[in-house]
Amino acid sequence: MVSVVTDSERPTLRQQQKQRTRTALLETARRLFVERGYAAVTIDDITSDVGCSRATFYLHFSGKPDVLRRISAETAQQRAVSVYADLDEVLGTGTRAEFTAWLRHAVEWFEENRDILPVWDEAVALEPSFRPIAAEAVAELPAAMPRYLQRWGEARSDEARLRVGLLVTQLERFFTRWAVQGTLDVADTDPAETLTDIWFPALLPPEARHSDLGR
Incomplete structure (x- = not known):
């Protein structure tokens, strides 16, 4: 019709x-x-x-912080939420190899937005009014992962959210130092594999690690 x-x-x-x-x-x-x-x-x-x-x-x-918030919301944040919704799927049913593939996908998001990342960092450092905006953007990512949060349980939801926040932070700093600043040399290594070693077990609740690590 x-x-x-x-x-x-x-x-x-x-x-x-x-x-x-x-x-x-x-x-x-x-x-x-x-x-x-x-x-x-x-x-x-x-x-x-x-x-x-x-x-x-x-x-x-309303001002410069607001216009930067709108730039991020309309060009990057919706896509970022989608990337972490995919992570929810991977952690629920996927394997270590699928997690590594997800990491490569996440790095692609940083590549797509590499020009605005230093601007975001500068605004967070200089504009107190922008910090709640940045915090809200990070908080939206674990909110897109309901199955992950459910696996950790309500009593440990704050810890679960913190782990996702730390993952976001490390990925951002890794990408900035490696691809933007050129101050981190990965040589002939595969950084996605190394990051998987760190983060695949760290995002699993302790009681699930022994059964899931070998997958």
């Missing part, structure tokens, strides 16, 4: 222009953040490049 969009459902010219302006602000802010760094970019820099006023900017965003 073909749905019919009525005139009342179509966006008005004003709404279309508003959306174009919002998109231009997001795209410009991302480009400037990546080129110059978070701290060096001002709201005036963004609005001047787009050709709009500060008042227009504030119609869409």
Whole structure:
């Protein structure tokens, strides 16, 4: 059945222009953040490049932390949640080899977002108001893993969430030092295999480790 969009459902010219302006602000802010760094970019820099006023900017965003949050939410966070939902599947029914494959998939996500990662780190360091936003983004990842949390049990849910948070942190720092900064030399090793040695057992509840480690 073909749905019919009525005139009342179509966006008005004003709404279309508003959306174009919002998109231009997001795209410009991302480009400037990546080129110059978070701290060096001002709201005036963004609005001047787009050709709009500060008042227009504030119609869409509450400030620089908010615009970075929107950039992350609309370009990276939804995909990140999907990656960790896949991890929930792997930990529930998968093998060690499948976990290694998942790690390679996770590194691909970092590769796709490598230009914005330093901006995110800088904002966390400099903007106290951005830290709750960053914390919420990390908290969404174990929330996408209900079977994993169930295996740990309600009494140990905080520990289970912490382990996922530590995994996220180590993967981010590994990727930054290896692929962005070039300060970590993996030589001829396979880092995914080494990370599997660390994290496959660490994400299993203690009572499940002996039965699952050999799979």
